[in-house]
Amino acid sequence: MTDTDPTSLSPHTRNAGVDAAVSAARRVITALLHAGNNSAAEMNDVAAQLSGVADYLDEHAPTAEERLIDMWSGEGVPRHGPVSGPENAIAPPLFMEGLADGSVAGTVTLGLPYQGPPAHVHGGISALLLDHALGVANYWAGASGMTGTLTLRYVRPTPLFEPLHVTARQVGVDGRKIRTVGAITARGEQCVQAEGLFIAKDLPRPGSAVADGPGAD
């Protein structure tokens, strides 16, 4: 799966430096959780260094208004989303691929930042991944919308530190109503099932008319 692969539904690289900085920020997030309370690190020094980086970035950033217009100006998959965005350090990231059968699929391994029950994925994080995956499936199927209802069924605990297979597929379009299903599978067994009802409607893009692209819900 590369940027030129027509089945890739991953965001494209627009600025390698940004992507590298965000990848490093993800390492910091995870390292802070691994360090925790009993770390031998000088945490006040770490705080000062990170504050310095944030100050430097803020001093060189465009205005929030300019930035909102810019982040919604491109075509294809947004780069800022909390699941797949290369600009978003919160994103694991999970990249999805469009398959010939109309479904979408991706694999991700989650670490400590995504923990709910001991050594397992937070149920709300599973919901986040699946809401995104359903949105990508809608985009791949050619009929997108905003989430109206999302139902999650937690079949068994979802493990951290193991590859999770995330799949989704649009199952019906009835007027403006779109039905989409998805699941998270680990070790060949379904952990979480999702069913979504989407409404074909978009919020306006900043500085433009209508939003599209997956992951916008």
Added chain:
Amino acid sequence: MTDTDPTSLSPHTRNAGVDAAVSAARRVITALLHAGNNSAAEMNDVAAQLSGVADYLDEHAPTAEERLIDMWSGEGVPRHGPVSGPENAIAPPLFMEGLADGSVAGTVTLGLPYQGPPAHVHGGISALLLDHALGVANYWAGASGMTGTLTLRYVRPTPLFEPLHVTARQVGVDGRKIRTVGAITARGEQCVQAEGLFIAKDLPRPGSAVADGPGAD
């Protein structure tokens, strides 16, 4: 609402340096998204600095096994969760309070890292906040469990950059089944409604017998 307030369901401060470092990491996450593609900042330098911080933290961290035991050793609200954890830079954070009527409530304002549709909250992030809030409501009501089914109804788009009021309340316990509801409100209007069915069951804590505390689902 302070650490000594009996109605506070927020995690306690155990290490001010850790909390400061995580707060600074949150600033970095947001600043990276504000900077984005058109920033005048030297992003490769930022990447190098952040990688240096991650390396330093990793060199001083306990083993993953020790850390998992430690992070589950305390009582009360876990410090590592992706919604309220002071150790988790992914967390906005949302802090909740237990009210005399049996419900729980908290207020949070979300920025660019949590964006779905233009200038609005990602539907999966709303699901994450509500799954957490329902878990906290169960803890406050004295009967907790793991999420079995979670249903989200998206009534209207949830805005970024504005105070969101998150509330939840346990509405029934029938044997091992627990029913809990919640909502996200902005400008006095409900944006997202949640209904959860929880099963009174916990995963074992690393190095211990049974997990408890809110936010563990």
